[in-house]
Amino acid sequence: MNASTGNALQDALKKHQLNFMPLIQTMGMLPVLLILCILFQLVTGYAETADFSHAWQSGRFLSWQNLSIIAQQASINTVLGAGMTFVILTGGIDLSVGSILAASAMVAVSISLVPGASFLAFPAALAGGLVLGLCNGGLIAFLRLPPFIVTLGSMTAVRGLARLLGNDTTVFNPDLPFAFIGNGSIFNIPWLVVIAFATVVISWAVLRRTVLGLHIYAVGGSPDAARLSGIRVPLVLLFVYGVSGLLSGLGGAMSAARLYAANGLQLGQSYELDAIAAVILGGTSFVGGVGSIWGTLIGALIISVLTNGLVLTGVSDIWQFIIKGFVIIGAVALDRYRLRGSART
Amino acid sequence: MSEIELRSAGPILEMRNISKTFGKLRALRNVQFSVAQGEIHALMGENGAGKSTLMKILAGAIRPDAGSEISIGGTLVAMTGPMAAKALGVAVIYQELSLSPNLSVAENIYLGRELRGKGLAAGWLDRAAMIEGSADVLRRLGASFTADAKVCDLTLAERQLVEIARAVHSNSKILIMDEPTTTLSERETERLFTIIRALRDEGLAIVYISHRMEEIYELSDRVTVLRDGTYVGTLETHAISPSAIVQMMVGRDISTFYKKNHDAHNLRGKPILSVKGMSDARRVKGCSLELHENEVLGIAGLVGAGRTELARLIYGADKASAGSVAVDGVVKRIATPLDAIRAGILYLTEDRKELGLFLDMSICNNINVGVASRDARMGGLLNFRRSRERSAQAIKDLNIKVSSPKGLVGALSGGNQQKVLLSRLLELNPRVLILDEPTRGVDIGAKSEIYRLIDNLAQRGIGVIVISSELPELIGICDRVLVMREGCIAGELGGPSNAAINQNNIAAILTAASECDVPEHRHTHYSNLESRAS
Numbered sequence: 001m002n003a004s005t006g007n008a009l010q011d012a013l014k015k016h017q018l019n020f021m022p023l024i025q026t027m028g029m030l031p032v033l034l035i036l037c038i039l040f041q042l043v044t045g046y047a048e049t050a051d052f053s054h055a056w057q058s059g060r061f062l063s064w065q066n067l068s069i070i071a072q073q074a075s076i077n078t079v080l081g082a083g084m085t086f087v088i089l090t091g092g093i094d095l096s097v098g099s100i101l102a103a104s105a106m107v108a109v110s111i112s113l114v115p116g117a118s119f120l121a122f123p124a125a126l127a128g129g130l131v132l133g134l135c136n137g138g139l140i141a142f143l144r145l146p147p148f149i150v151t152l153g154s155m156t157a158v159r160g161l162a163r164l165l166g167n168d169t170t171v172f173n174p175d176l177p178f179a180f181i182g183n184g185s186i187f188n189i190p191w192l193v194v195i196a197f198a199t200v201v202i203s204w205a206v207l208r209r210t211v212l213g214l215h216i217y218a219v220g221g222s223p224d225a226a227r228l229s230g231i232r233v234p235l236v237l238l239f240v241y242g243v244s245g246l247l248s249g250l251g252g253a254m255s256a257a258r259l260y261a262a263n264g265l266q267l268g269q270s271y272e273l274d275a276i277a278a279v280i281l282g283g284t285s286f287v288g289g290v291g292s293i294w295g296t297l298i299g300a301l302i303i304s305v306l307t308n309g310l311v312l313t314g315v316s317d318i319w320q321f322i323i324k325g326f327v328i329i330g331a332v333a334l335d336r337y338r339l340r341g342s343a344r345t
Numbered sequence: 346m347s348e349i350e351l352r353s354a355g356p357i358l359e360m361r362n363i364s365k366t367f368g369k370l371r372a373l374r375n376v377q378f379s380v381a382q383g384e385i386h387a388l389m390g391e392n393g394a395g396k397s398t399l400m401k402i403l404a405g406a407i408r409p410d411a412g413s414e415i416s417i418g419g420t421l422v423a424m425t426g427p428m429a430a431k432a433l434g435v436a437v438i439y440q441e442l443s444l445s446p447n448l449s450v451a452e453n454i455y456l457g458r459e460l461r462g463k464g465l466a467a468g469w470l471d472r473a474a475m476i477e478g479s480a481d482v483l484r485r486l487g488a489s490f491t492a493d494a495k496v497c498d499l500t501l502a503e504r505q506l507v508e509i510a511r512a513v514h515s516n517s518k519i520l521i522m523d524e525p526t527t528t529l530s531e532r533e534t535e536r537l538f539t540i541i542r543a544l545r546d547e548g549l550a551i552v553y554i555s556h557r558m559e560e561i562y563e564l565s566d567r568v569t570v571l572r573d574g575t576y577v578g579t580l581e582t583h584a585i586s587p588s589a590i591v592q593m594m595v596g597r598d599i600s601t602f603y604k605k606n607h608d609a610h611n612l613r614g615k616p617i618l619s620v621k622g623m624s625d626a627r628r629v630k631g632c633s634l635e636l637h638e639n640e641v642l643g644i645a646g647l648v649g650a651g652r653t654e655l656a657r658l659i660y661g662a663d664k665a666s667a668g669s670v671a672v673d674g675v676v677k678r679i680a681t682p683l684d685a686i687r688a689g690i691l692y693l694t695e696d697r698k699e700l701g702l703f704l705d706m707s708i709c710n711n712i713n714v715g716v717a718s719r720d721a722r723m724g725g726l727l728n729f730r731r732s733r734e735r736s737a738q739a740i741k742d743l744n745i746k747v748s749s750p751k752g753l754v755g756a757l758s759g760g761n762q763q764k765v766l767l768s769r770l771l772e773l774n775p776r777v778l779i780l781d782e783p784t785r786g787v788d789i790g791a792k793s794e795i796y797r798l799i800d801n802l803a804q805r806g807i808g809v810i811v812i813s814s815e816l817p818e819l820i821g822i823c824d825r826v827l828v829m830r831e832g833c834i835a836g837e838l839g840g841p842s843n844a845a846i847n848q849n850n851i852a853a854i855l856t857a858a859s860e861c862d863v864p865e866h867r868h869t870h871y872s873n874l875e876s877r878a879s
Contacts, residue, residue, distance in 0.1 A: 209727055210721075210726055210727060211717045211727055213727075215714075217703070217705075217710075221703035221705050221706060222700070225700050226703075231683075232681075289705045
C-alpha cells in the first residue's frame, strides 16, 4: 500500500537522522572552524595573486605568525567564555564580565603603581573579580533574583566603579610586574595562549571530573529536581558566578598586561557579548544542562578567526559587525536544531 | 470532509484499528471505539492504558499509524491536525483548561472565530455581537456569570463551563471530557452532570474519561475499557458493574498481581518515623502519622487532598509552618531535602520528568547524582569506578532495560525511567521511603516489579509510605492506609485496631461530609470509623 511505503521511507529517514545527530553533537562547531580557516586562506591568497591555482600557497591566513596572533586574540575571550560556560550551564547568564574585566584591570594597574605592593597587583585583579562575581552570585542564589537583571545591573554599576577607580582616566605602568603574561612567551608559545588553554583544561576537569561539576549540570538540567535530590542549589549558583567573576579578573590582568595600562571606560566594552557568543557557538544550550568547555574554546576561536580573517581580506569594520551578528544568530538556530534531536520527550 | 449529516443512522464516531507507536513503545494496538449520537460513553483504563493517546488521536493532536481508520458520521476522515478535528466537530475539554485568562468569556468563546464588524467597522472586532452570541449559549448552559466577565475572575468550575460553551457554540458533535471533575466540589460536579445530560439529550456524543467509578455508574450509557494499549471490550448499560469494570481493567486476578510477603509485625513497635502536627498553613492542616519498620503505609485521598504537599513537607521540599519530624525517636530539623536525606528520609516525586530525572544526563549519572558526594575521592573528585559499579548493580537488581548505562535517561520508557529514579534513592540507603504515585505512567509489567520491590524493601526493614490514587494498588500492597481529605488525615484503615482496608471503607471516609477534625480528636474519629465498619 502507498501509505505503508511512505511510512517505511519516513522510518528510514528517521534512522538516518538518528545516526547523524550524535555526530553533530560531538563534533560541534569544529568543522565550521576548519571550513572558515580554509576559506580565509583561499580568499587571502586570491586577493594577493588574483589566480585561483596559486591561491592556497600564497594565502596569508594560515601562517604560523597569523595563527599565533589569532590564538592571542582569542585568549581573553576564551577565559571569559570559560566562566560564562559555567554560568550558562546552570541556565543563567552573566552580562557583567566586560565591566568586571575593566574594574580588575584598573585595580591591577593601580596597585602595581604602589611602591612595595606591586607584587600584589596580579592577585588583587583575581580577588577583585572573584568578589564582584560572588556579589552577583549572592544576589542570584540567595535573593533569587533573575540572573539577567542582576548582571545587567552590575554591568552598569561595575563599569561606573571601574571609571571611579582611576578617576576616569587611563592609568599606565611601563614597569608592570606581570607584563610578561601579556607579551612574553614560553617555548615560543605566548603566555596568553598558555593561560587560556590552562583555564580550559582546569574548567574541563571541574565540570567533568568533580561532584561539583555533576551538580552544575544537574542544576542546569532542572533546578527543582536538583534540589529534591539533595543538591545545594544556591551554593552551586554562588560558585558558578564566582568562577565567572574570577576568570573576568584573570581576563582583566591579561588585558592590562598586554597594554601596560587600563582604562575604566573603554576596556572590555561588549566583551560579554563575545563571551556569550563563544559559549553558544560552542553548542552549550541556553536553557542549561547541556554543553562542554571544549565547545566554548572552538566558539572563541571561530570568533577570533572571523575577526582576523575579515580584516585580512579587507572587509570593512561595519560589515564585520553585520557578519558576526549573523553567525551568532545562526548558532542559536543550530542550538534549536540540536535540542530537537535530543531525547527530551 | 465537509458537513456532517446530523441525523445519520449508526454511530457518529467510529474508530477502527487504531494503532500508535512511539519509537519502540506500542501505545495502542488495533483499538476500536465507537460512540453513538446522544450517548455518554465512558472510556476507562488504568494509567498508561492508552486512553489519552486515543483521545489525542481523535483530537488531531497526534497522528495514528497507517491503517488506522476514523469515521465521523459514516464518512472516513483524516485527522490531519487539531484544526481539522475542530472542523469535524470534535471538541476536547482538557484537564488543564486552555482558556486565555486575561480575555473575557465572550472573547474566549469566539477565540479564533472572532466576529468582525461590517461597513465602516470592517476589520474591527464586533464585541457587542460576540457578547450577544455568547450570552445565548451561556443561558442554555445555565451559567451564572455574564459573557463580558474576565475569565481570570471565574472559579475553576465556571471556567470549565466556558470551555463547554465554546465547544457547544462551535457546533461540536463530539465532546471529549478528560477527568472533568478532579478539581470540582461535589455541588459543582452535580451541576456539571446535569449539563452533560442535557447536552446528551440535545444529541451530542460525549466521551467521558474518569477514574471515579461512582461517576461512571451515575453518568454513562456505555463503557469501553482499554488495557495496555489494547481494546478489552465495551459494556452495555445493563452490564455495567464495578466488578466487571475492574476485572476488565486489571485483566487478571488481583491477588497474584500485588505482592505482600513482608511481615509487618512491628506495627505496634516503636515507630521509625513519626510526624506530628505537620502544617503549611495552606493545603496541609496538622497531619500526624507514624511509620514502623517493615511497614508499607498507604496514603489515599482525592487529588488536591494534600497528600503530595504533606510528603513534600516531611521531606523539607516546602516550608512547614508547624510540625515536627522524628526519625527513630529523635526529632530532626528538616529545612531542606538535603536535611531529610541525611536523616534517612527519601522522597520519590510524582512528576519524574520535571522534578525527578535529569533528562539530558546519562542513566549512570542519574542513578549516582545523589550518592556522588558520598563516593567522592579526595574531597570532590568523581569516583567513576564506583559509579559504574553502582549503576551496573542497580540495572541488574531492578531489571532496568537499557542499551548502555551511558545512554540518555530521557530515551527510556516510563517504567524504566521510574526504576532509574528509584535506584537513585535506594543508593542513599533510606530508612524511610516516601513514594508519590510510584506507578504513574508505568506499564503493567514494570508496575508489578515495583510492587515486588516495595515488598522487598519492607522485608529489609525500610519503612515505606505509598501515596497513590489507585485504590486497588493501596489495598493490594499496604499494611495500613491513611485517608486524607482537605488537608487532614480523616481516617485510618488496616493495622491491629482499625477497620479492614477495602474500597468501601476508603470511599466511606473520602465521602464523609464532616468537616476536618483537628488532630487532637483523631481518636474519636477512629471509633466513628469502627462503628461504621461494623
